[in-house]
Amino acid sequence: xxxxxxxxKAKSASRQLAVASATVKNQALQAIAQALIQQTQTILxxxxxxxxxxxNSGMKxxxxxxxxxxxxxxxxxxxxxxxxxxxxxxxxxxxxxxxRPNGLQIRKIAVPLGVIGIIFEARPNVTVDAATLCLKSxxxxxxxxxxxxxxxxxALAEIMRGALEQSGLPADCIQLVQDTSRASATALMQxxxxxxxxxxxxxxxxxxxxxxxxxxxxxxTGTGNCHIYIDESADLEMAAxxxxxxxxxxxxxxxACESLLVHSAVAAQALPKIQALLEQHHVEIRxxxxxxxxxxxxxxxxxxxxxxTEFLDYIIAVKVVDNLEQAIDHIMHYTSGHSECIVTKDLxxxxxxxxxxxxxxxxxxxxxxxxxxxxxxxxAEIGISTQKLHARGPMGLKQLTSVKYVVYGQGQIR
Amino acid sequence: xxxxxxxxKAKSASRQLAVASATVKNQALQAIAQALIQQTQTILxxxxxxxxxxxNSGMKxxxxxxxxxxxxxxxxxxxxxxxxxxxxxxxxxxxxxxxRPNGLQIRKIAVPLGVIGIIFEARPNVTVDAATLCLKSxxxxxxxxxxxxxxxxxALAEIMRGALEQSGLPADCIQLVQDTSRASATALMQxxxxxxxxxxxxxxxxxxxxxxxxxxxxxxTGTGNCHIYIDESADLEMAAxxxxxxxxxxxxxxxACESLLVHSAVAAQALPKIQALLEQHHVEIRxxxxxxxxxxxxxxxxxxxxxxTEFLDYIIAVKVVDNLEQAIDHIMHYTSGHSECIVTKDLxxxxxxxxxxxxxxxxxxxxxxxxxxxxxxxxAEIGISTQKLHARGPMGLKQLTSVKYVVYGQGQIR
Numbered sequence: 126x127x128x129x130x131x132x133x134k135a136k137s138a139s140r141q142l143a144v145a146s147a148t149v150k151n152q153a154l155q156a157i158a159q160a161l162i163q164q165t166q167t168i169l170x171x172x173x174x175x176x177x178x179x180x181n182s183g184m185k186x187x188x189x190x191x192x193x194x195x196x197x198x199x200x201x202x203x204x205x206x207x208x209x210x211x212x213x214x215x216x217x218x219x220x221x222x223x224x225r226p227n228g229l230q231i232r233k234i235a236v237p238l239g240v241i242g243i244i245f246e247a248r249p250n251v252t253v254d255a256a257t258l259c260l261k262s263x264x265x266x267x268x269x270x271x272x273x274x275x276x277x278x279x280a281l282a283e284i285m286r287g288a289l290e291q292s293g294l295p296a297d298c299i300q301l302v303q304d305t306s307r308a309s310a311t312a313l314m315q316x317x318x319x320x321x322x323x324x325x326x327x328x329x330x331x332x333x334x335x336x337x338x339x340x341x342x343x344x345x346t347g348t349g350n351c352h353i354y355i356d357e358s359a360d361l362e363m364a365a366x367x368x369x370x371x372x373x374x375x376x377x378x379x380x381a382c383e384s385l386l387v388h389s390a391v392a393a394q395a396l397p398k399i400q401a402l403l404e405q406h407h408v409e410i411r412x413x414x415x416x417x418x419x420x421x422x423x424x425x426x427x428x429x430x431x432x433x434t435e436f437l438d439y440i441i442a443v444k445v446v447d448n449l450e451q452a453i454d455h456i457m458h459y460t461s462g463h464s465e466c467i468v469t470k471d472l473x474x475x476x477x478x479x480x481x482x483x484x485x486x487x488x489x490x491x492x493x494x495x496x497x498x499x500x501x502x503x504x505a506e507i508g509i510s511t512q513k514l515h516a517r518g519p520m521g522l523k524q525l526t527s528v529k530y531v532v533y534g535q536g537q538i539r
Numbered sequence: 540x541x542x543x544x545x546x547x548k549a550k551s552a553s554r555q556l557a558v559a560s561a562t563v564k565n566q567a568l569q570a571i572a573q574a575l576i577q578q579t580q581t582i583l584x585x586x587x588x589x590x591x592x593x594x595n596s597g598m599k600x601x602x603x604x605x606x607x608x609x610x611x612x613x614x615x616x617x618x619x620x621x622x623x624x625x626x627x628x629x630x631x632x633x634x635x636x637x638x639r640p641n642g643l644q645i646r647k648i649a650v651p652l653g654v655i656g657i658i659f660e661a662r663p664n665v666t667v668d669a670a671t672l673c674l675k676s677x678x679x680x681x682x683x684x685x686x687x688x689x690x691x692x693x694a695l696a697e698i699m700r701g702a703l704e705q706s707g708l709p710a711d712c713i714q715l716v717q718d719t720s721r722a723s724a725t726a727l728m729q730x731x732x733x734x735x736x737x738x739x740x741x742x743x744x745x746x747x748x749x750x751x752x753x754x755x756x757x758x759x760t761g762t763g764n765c766h767i768y769i770d771e772s773a774d775l776e777m778a779a780x781x782x783x784x785x786x787x788x789x790x791x792x793x794x795a796c797e798s799l800l801v802h803s804a805v806a807a808q809a810l811p812k813i814q815a816l817l818e819q820h821h822v823e824i825r826x827x828x829x830x831x832x833x834x835x836x837x838x839x840x841x842x843x844x845x846x847x848t849e850f851l852d853y854i855i856a857v858k859v860v861d862n863l864e865q866a867i868d869h870i871m872h873y874t875s876g877h878s879e880c881i882v883t884k885d886l887x888x889x890x891x892x893x894x895x896x897x898x899x900x901x902x903x904x905x906x907x908x909x910x911x912x913x914x915x916x917x918x919a920e921i922g923i924s925t926q927k928l929h930a931r932g933p934m935g936l937k938q939l940t941s942v943k944y945v946v947y948g949q950g951q952i953r
Contacts, residue, residue, distance in 0.1 A: 140871065144894050225916060229905055238927050239897070317750065321927045336731065340751055342928040363950040370952035457554065479945045480558050483650070491643055491948025500953070501944070502639060513652050513735045513941035514756040515929035527927035530915070531893045534905025536777040538784035539914070 128312045131267055131300050132319025135240040138297035139265035143237045145294060147214035153292035154210035154257055158203040160288040161253070161281070165199050171280035172249065179273060191248050192274055202250050205505060206257045212504045215522045216263045230533040235526045237263030239321035242313050243507075244269045244335060246327040249277035255326070256285055256299045258507050262525035265298045267320070269313050272305035279303070314339035321527075322515075326508055329435070344515060346508030349379035349463035350435045351493045354386040354452040354478070355395050356469035363490065364468040365398040368441075371466070371492045373406040377437050379509060380464050380496040384432055384442040386452045392445045393419050408439045415445035432459050449474055453481045460484055462511045464493035485511060485518035542726045545681055545714050546733025549654040552711035553679035557651050559708060561628035567706035568624035568671055572617040574702040575667070575695070579613050585694035586663065593687060605662050606688055616664050619919060620671045626918045629936045630677045644947040649940045651677030653735035656727050657921075658683045658749060660741040663691035669740070670699055670713045672921050676939035679712045681734070683727050686719035693717070728753035735941075736929075740922055743849065758929060760922030763793035763877035764849045765907045768800040768866040768892070769809050770883035777904065778882040779812040782855075785880070785906045787820040791851050793923060794878050794910040798846055798856040800866045806859045807833050822853045829859035846873050863888055867895045874898055876925045878907040899925060899932035 142150075161168070172194040179189050221233040241264045245251040252268055259266040270278040282301035290296045302309050314323060314335055322342045325335040329348050336343060353371060355364045371382035387395050396419045400410065410420065411427040424443075431442040432455070446452045456465055466488035467478040475489045486496040496518065498506025503521035510516045516524035556564075575582070586608040593603050635647040655678045659665040666682055673680040684692040696715035704710045716723050728737060728749055736756045739749040743762050750757060767785060769778045785796035801809050810833045814824065824834065825841040838857075845856040846869070860866045870879055880902035881892040889903045900910040910932065912920025917935035924930045930938035 140895070140897075143897065223916065225914070229909060229914075231915060236897070337754055340753075342926060343756070344928075360950070366950065366952055374953055475947075481554070483554075483557065483653070484943070486944040486946055489945075489947045491946055491951040492953055494953045495643060495946065495948075495951065496944075500639070500643075501645060502637065512756060514758075517942050518944050528931050529898070530900040530910075530932050531903075532900055532905055532909065533889075533903045534909075536774070536780065537905040537909065538780055539788055539906055539908045 128302070128309065128316055129319070131302070132240070132316050134297040135265040135267055135300060136319055138295035139237065139239050141295055142260070142265055142298050143216075143239070143263050145263065147216070149293065150214070150261055150263070151210045153289055153294050154206050154261060156288035156292045157253075157257060157285050158206040158210070160284045161199060161203040161206070164284050165196055168194060168199055168277065168280050168284070169196075171276040174276040175274055184273070188247060188273075192277070194249060194277060198250070202253050205254060209257050209261050209505055212261065212522060214261070215526050220528060227537055228535060229537055232531045233528050234531055235523075236529045238525060238527050240265045240267065240319055241525070242267045242269070242316065242320045242323040242341070244310055244313065244323065244325045244327070244331065246271040246331060247273040249274040249281060251326055252278045252281045252301070253285065254505065255507055256282075258505055258522065259525060260298060262522045264525055267300050267302065267313065267316075269302040269310060270305070275305055310334075311338055314341065317341055324508060344508070344510050344520070345512040346510055346520070347379045348435060348461040348511055349381070349509070350383050350433065350459055350461040351380060351464045351466070352384045352386060352456045352460065353382050353466045353468065353493065354446075354449075354456070355388060355391065356449060356467055356471060356474045357388040357390045358471040358474065359391065359395070359468040360470060361391060361395045361398055364395060365402055367466065367468055367490070367492050368399050369402040369406070371494055372403065372408060372441050373439065374492075374494055376439055379435075380493050381437065382441065382466075382493055383434065383436050384444070384459065386444050386446050386455060388449075388452075389415065389445050389447050392416070396420055396443070403441065406439060408441055410441055410443055412443040413445055416443045435461065449477060453478065456482055463509065464488065464496040466491065466493050485509065542716070542723065542730055543733070545716070546654070546730050548711040549679040549681055549714060550733055552709035553651065553653050555709055556674070556679055556712050557653070557677050559677070561630070563707065564628070564675055564677070565624045567703055567708050568620050568675060570702035570706045571667075571671060571699050572620040572624070574698045575613060575617040575620070578698050579610055581698070582608060582613055582691065582694050583610075585690040588690040589688055598687070602661060602687075606691070608663060608691060612664070616667050619668060623671050623675050623919055626675065626936060628675070629940050634942060641951055642949060643951055646945045647942050648945055649937075650943045652939060652941050654679045654681065654733055655939070656681045656683070656730065656734045656737040656755070658724055658727065658737065658739045658741070658745065660685040660745060661687040663688045663695060665740055666692045666695045666715070667699065668919065669921055670696075672919055672936065673939060674712060676936045678939055681714050681716065681727065681730075683716040683724055684719070689719055724748075725752055728755065731755055738922060758922070758924050758934070759926040760924055760934070761793045762849060762875040762925055763795065763923070764797050764847065764873055764875040765794060765878045765880070766798045766800060766870050766874065767796050767880045767882065767907065768860075768863075768870070769802060769805065770863060770881055770885060770888045771802040771804045772885040772888065773805065773809070773882040774884060775805060775809045775812055778809060779816055781880065781882055781904070781906050782813050783816040783820070785908055786817065786822060786855050787853065788906075788908055790853055793849075794907050795851065796855065796880075796907055797848065797850055798858070798873065800858050800860050800869060802863075802866075803829070803859050803861050806830070810834055810857070817855065820853060822855055824855055824857055826857040827859055830857045849875065863891060867892065870896055877923065878902065878910040880905065880907050899923065
């Protein structure tokens with residue numbers, strides 16, 4: 126597959142898409158949703174081929190489940206597309222506007238980024254979610270999914286391309302890389318001149334590979350080594366409920382809690398309450414010596430590595446600290462910059478924590494699980510950015526835009 | 540030079556700087572300005588060493604001039620620092636704030652990026668300009684200047700570090716890489732985990748090297764292949780003055796005009812007017828056949844390469860086009876995404892041009908030379924971003940910030 130040729134097609138399509146009206150884009154999104162429903166059988170047949178290969182290769186059951194599509198899931202994907210269509214169009218918004226003393230009228234206007242590359246792993250729904258969020262925000266996409274979902278992705282992409290053409294937009298607004306080799310991934314990471322940004326969606330390994338190899342601009346997403354710190358003044362019942370929720374409500378996601386820090390003055394009271402809730406979910410506690418002294422033999426001794434690990438599992442690392450400053454230092458050492466939480470009744474502790482902890486989202490008395498585009502009210506998201514450039518936190522439609530300064534003069538020169 | 544050690548120091552300093560008040564930062568900036576004036580002789584002695592080496596190596600006179608510091612230039616640099624001190628502090632601004640239906644109070648707050656790397660060439664004033672803009676916006680800097688300005692940069696950095704210490708901020712808010720080898724530049728480009736962004740300031744070669752080698756996030760700046768298109772309906776006197784200004788007022792800068800496109804219906808009238816003004820500045824015209832037919836032997840035949848070149852000199856490429864669409868296509872093929880201009884009296888042409896030309900700044904009836912932080916009213920700038928991610932156009936203090944979501948709850952869980 127000639128990625129440069131795909132890049133040229135994407136760039137050309139992106140020019141048409143950038144000036145398409147919200148009405149045209151919404152009609153295309155509705156046509157995509159409709160086509161997905163109408164062609165459900167085609168999608169299921171393609172998905173069956175992927176699933177058969179997965180079974181033959183002995184893929185883990187949990188991964189097979191992520192790969193699986195059924196009528197209900199396809200309906201869910203189509204509903205998601207309709208929700209994106211219903212969101213306000215971010216393009217063309219005048220973000221600032223002013224007149225300079227010399228009479229120049231300057232407007233700062235939201236425009237699409239242009240062409241967005243998405244590299245993702247074995248979840249075929251990402252094909253549709255990512256492509257349609259990009260479409261709504263006026264961006265062409267080049268998608269490169271994992272080989273495990275190849276036939277499913279191909280069917281979904283072809284259906285979306287057909288719907289685009291019916292709606293009068295170029296099919297090349299959405300392209301799928303047909304080659305799932307590592308070489309094609311690397312080529313996409315280095316498609317300078319055509320890709321305005323590359324967004325990896327997947328595990329830490331994928332994201333590291335992109336950061337190391339990409340020469341196009343990248344937005345890092347989704348690594349979450351999230352902490353909860355229970356302050357001396359915390360409401361311990363509230364703290365226990367927040368820890369239980371952040372650890373166990375959905376342990377496999379990036380905003381789940383991985384580490385718990387407890388002030389030494391309340392550890393003896395707090396830890397048994399928390400342990401009682403966590404053991405109902407069979408959570409393994411890896412703790413420091415002081416944690417073990419309080420909770421006893423149920424605690425596995427924690428290693429340095431445990432505090433650095435995003436478990437994404439029913440495991441939590443626990444450490445007793447002597448004060449707020451120690452908690453902040455621990456977090457700043459181990460954080461991936463995703464979501465961090467303090468449970469406290471003390472205003473100064475809350476203010477110190479939120480000022481000194483540097484992460485996309487910093488919580489006072491709420492579960493880290495709220496770091497999410499839907500929960501923040503931004504609508505569907507393409508990922509949670511854990512870098513500081515361009516976008517930080519949940520990335521919705523607004524975060525998929527750039528700006529252009531449009532300047533009207535009357536012959537001004539310098 | 541151990542860049543990892545510098546990265547650790549910068550990160551530690553940046554944590555203190557991130558929570559420093561505007562008052563403390565402004566006091567430090569005032570101390571820096573004062574120290575630069577008081578230690579003018581130290582700076583001049585260091586600069587003399589650089590200039591002597593430059594003369595011995597046979598450096599071009601224009602480059603020697605860029606390297607030269609004198610009392611007036613040092614006063615200018617110090618004044619620039621005071622102007623930065625006088626600008627509003629961008630940190631802590633609440634950019635959005637809302638309460639979710641579940642009671643979560645979410646604020647999106649401007650925070651520093653963290654640690655900013657700056658790679659630059661032979662202009663010692665960049666050392667102070669860049670470091671102080673970063674300081675005001677709460678960011679620590681690691682500066683890596685060209686070897687030609689080594690002693691000047693070292694003197695300037697030491698003076699700034701001394702002033703920081705006097706003001707109670709860590710000296711390591713500003714660090715200069717002492718090793719000016721290519722290896723140190725590459726190491727800085729790959730200082731992942733410590734650099735939040737790297738900004739190259741210099742020529743196209745430097746910027747390409749950074750884009751190709753960096754694994755940290757980068758903001759591309761300053762390449763400007765800027766066009767002016769004279770529409771069929773243009774005021775031709777205005778058009779000629781704008782072309783003269785954009786080409787000749789300061790040809791060495793990125794917002795200078797490099798290519799001129801003229802509608803065929805007005806080319807025979809417009810080109811002689813423009814040529815008459817440009818010849819006073821000894822501008823060489825490289826034109827297409829139709830340009831040569833109109834202007835005669837003063838025109839050098841233009842090659843494909845001329846249309847792609849940022850001359851930064853008294854040279855202009857000229858092409859006659861048949862309509863607005865051809866002009867837009869030509870620009871979209873050759874643009875570096877910096878500044879583009881249409882001269883027209885026709886509203887539909889103006890609207891079509893500004894909608895379809897994708898660049899940081901798109902002008903109607905004004906010189907491209909206005910793309911500048913000062914001219915836009917943003918104050919001092921660290922560069923003009925020509926990429927679409929994070930910042931586009933003049934980058935002032937606001938563009939040196941990121942965001943943090945601070946979320947206050949009352950025990951909310953999902």
